[in-house]
Amino acid sequence: MPLFIWKPSYDTGVPEIDHDHRLLVGLVNELYEAMKQGHGYEIVEELLDRLLDYAQRHFDTEEGFMRAGNYPKFADHRAEHQRFYNDIQTMDARRRSGRLPLSTEMLDFLCDWLRTHVSTSDKDMGRYLQRIQS
Numbered sequence: 725m726p727l728f729i730w731k732p733s734y735d736t737g738v739p740e741i742d743h744d745h746r747l748l749v750g751l752v753n754e755l756y757e758a759m760k761q762g763h764g765y766e767i768v769e770e771l772l773d774r775l776l777d778y779a780q781r782h783f784d785t786e787e788g789f790m791r792a793g794n795y796p797k798f799a800d801h802r803a804e805h806q807r808f809y810n811d812i813q814t815m816d817a818r819r820r821s822g823r824l825p826l827s828t829e830m831l832d833f834l835c836d837w838l839r840t841h842v843s844t845s846d847k848d849m850g851r852y853l854q855r856i857q858s
C-alpha cells in the first residue's frame with residue numbers, strides 16, 4: 725500500500741503540471757517502499773539528484789503558466805518554490821560534506837510539500853488558470 729495515493733481532486737487541470745505532480749508522488753512512494761524494506765537510506769542520494777532535476781524543470785513549467793496567465797499570486801507562489809529549492813540545495817550541500825539527509829527526514833519534507841504546496845497553492849493556481857481559459 726503506497727503512502728500517498730493521488731486523488732483526482734489534487735489535479736490542477738493543467739496536464740503538464742499534473743503529470744509532474746504524479747511523478748513526484750511516485751518518488752515519495754518509492755522512498756516509502758524502500759524504507760519499509762529497510763533500504764531507505766540507500767536511495768536517498770539518488771532521490772536527491774532526481775529532486776534537484778525535477779524541481780528546476782517543474783518550477784520553470786509552472787512559473788511559465790503563471791506568467792503567461794498573469795497569475796496575481798505569482799510572487800508568493802514563486803517564493804514557495806524558491807524555499808523548496810533552497811531546502812534541497814541545503815541537503816545537497818550537506819551531502820557534499822558527508823551528511824546525507826536521513827530517509828525519514830526526506831519523507832517528512834516531501835509529504836509536507838505535497839500537503840502545503842501541491843494540494844493547496846498549486847490547486848489555487850490551477851483554479852485560476854482554468855478560470856481564465858474558460
Ligand SMILES: [Fe+2]
Nearest residue numbers: 786841845846
Ligand atoms: Fe507550485
